Amino acid sequence: MMNPIDDNLLLKLERLAKLNLDPDERAVIKTDLNKILAMFEKLQELDTTTEEPFRYFSEINQENVRQDDVKEHLQRETILGLAPKHDDSFIRIPKMKD
Numbered sequence: 001m002m003n004p005i006d007d008n009l010l011l012k013l014e015r016l017a018k019l020n021l022d023p024d025e026r027a028v029i030k031t032d033l034n035k036i037l038a039m040f041e042k043l044q045e046l047d048t049t050t051e052e053p054f055r056y057f058s059e060i061n062q063e064n065v066r067q068d069d070v071k072e073h074l075q076r077e078t079i080l081g082l083a084p085k086h087d088d089s090f091i092r093i094p095k096m097k098d
Helices: 007-016 023-044 076-082
Strands: none
Touching: 007 023
Protein backbone atom coordinates (compact mmCIF):
# COMPACT_ATOMS: atom_id res chain seq x y z
CA MET A 1 0.00 0.00 0.00
CA MET A 2 1.06 3.59 -0.56
CA ASN A 3 2.27 5.35 2.53
CA PRO A 4 -0.83 5.59 4.70
CA ILE A 5 -1.91 8.87 6.21
CA ASP A 6 -0.67 8.84 9.78
CA ASP A 7 -1.37 11.29 12.58
CA ASN A 8 1.78 13.35 11.91
CA LEU A 9 0.97 13.80 8.23
CA LEU A 10 -2.64 14.61 9.01
CA LEU A 11 -1.57 17.30 11.51
CA LYS A 12 0.77 18.76 8.89
CA LEU A 13 -2.03 18.82 6.30
CA GLU A 14 -4.36 20.37 8.85
CA ARG A 15 -1.86 23.12 9.55
CA LEU A 16 -1.18 23.77 5.84
CA ALA A 17 -4.92 23.96 5.12
CA LYS A 18 -5.37 26.23 8.15
CA LEU A 19 -7.94 23.89 9.64
CA ASN A 20 -8.67 23.31 13.29
CA LEU A 21 -10.14 19.83 13.53
CA ASP A 22 -11.28 18.11 16.67
CA PRO A 23 -10.13 14.50 17.28
CA ASP A 24 -13.36 12.99 15.91
CA GLU A 25 -13.09 14.99 12.68
CA ARG A 26 -9.42 14.03 12.39
CA ALA A 27 -10.30 10.34 12.66
CA VAL A 28 -12.97 10.61 9.95
CA ILE A 29 -10.69 12.53 7.58
CA LYS A 30 -7.80 10.16 8.21
CA THR A 31 -10.02 7.19 7.32
CA ASP A 32 -11.37 8.93 4.21
CA LEU A 33 -7.91 9.93 2.97
CA ASN A 34 -6.62 6.39 3.44
CA LYS A 35 -9.61 5.08 1.45
CA ILE A 36 -8.79 7.53 -1.34
CA LEU A 37 -5.17 6.34 -1.38
CA ALA A 38 -6.38 2.75 -1.53
CA MET A 39 -8.54 3.61 -4.56
CA PHE A 40 -5.54 5.16 -6.33
CA GLU A 41 -3.51 2.08 -5.53
CA LYS A 42 -6.23 -0.06 -7.10
CA LEU A 43 -6.16 2.15 -10.20
CA GLN A 44 -2.41 1.59 -10.48
CA GLU A 45 -3.12 -2.10 -11.09
CA LEU A 46 -4.95 -1.35 -14.36
CA ASP A 47 -3.14 -2.18 -17.58
CA THR A 48 -3.39 0.98 -19.68
CA THR A 49 -0.80 0.06 -22.30
CA THR A 50 -3.49 -0.49 -24.93
CA GLU A 51 -5.30 2.77 -24.20
CA GLU A 52 -4.95 5.86 -26.36
CA PRO A 53 -3.39 8.83 -24.58
CA PHE A 54 -5.68 11.62 -23.54
CA ARG A 55 -6.08 14.28 -26.23
CA TYR A 56 -5.44 17.68 -24.80
CA PHE A 57 -7.66 20.56 -25.76
CA SER A 58 -4.81 22.24 -27.64
CA GLU A 59 -4.75 19.27 -30.04
CA ILE A 60 -8.42 19.67 -31.01
CA ASN A 61 -9.10 21.03 -34.46
CA GLN A 62 -9.61 24.74 -33.83
CA GLU A 63 -12.17 24.99 -36.66
CA ASN A 64 -14.72 23.20 -34.44
CA VAL A 65 -14.23 25.53 -31.49
CA ARG A 66 -16.34 28.65 -31.16
CA GLN A 67 -14.62 32.00 -30.95
CA ASP A 68 -14.82 34.04 -27.78
CA ASP A 69 -16.78 37.18 -28.47
CA VAL A 70 -16.48 40.25 -26.29
CA LYS A 71 -19.97 41.29 -25.35
CA GLU A 72 -21.45 44.14 -23.39
CA HIS A 73 -21.21 43.62 -19.64
CA LEU A 74 -22.77 45.24 -16.60
CA GLN A 75 -21.07 48.30 -15.22
CA ARG A 76 -19.53 48.10 -11.76
CA GLU A 77 -21.86 50.78 -10.44
CA THR A 78 -24.90 48.79 -11.60
CA ILE A 79 -23.72 45.62 -9.86
CA LEU A 80 -22.78 47.47 -6.67
CA GLY A 81 -26.19 49.15 -6.71
CA LEU A 82 -27.86 45.72 -6.67
CA ALA A 83 -25.83 44.50 -3.69
CA PRO A 84 -27.32 44.97 -0.20
CA LYS A 85 -23.90 45.96 1.21
CA HIS A 86 -20.90 47.33 -0.66
CA ASP A 87 -18.11 49.85 -0.53
CA ASP A 88 -16.57 51.79 -3.44
CA SER A 89 -15.27 48.69 -5.24
CA PHE A 90 -16.46 45.49 -3.58
CA ILE A 91 -19.64 43.68 -2.65
CA ARG A 92 -19.68 42.92 1.07
CA ILE A 93 -20.93 39.49 2.09
CA PRO A 94 -21.34 37.92 5.53
CA LYS A 95 -18.35 36.11 6.95
CA MET A 96 -18.59 32.43 6.06
CA LYS A 97 -16.21 30.92 8.61
CA ASP A 98 -14.37 32.21 11.65
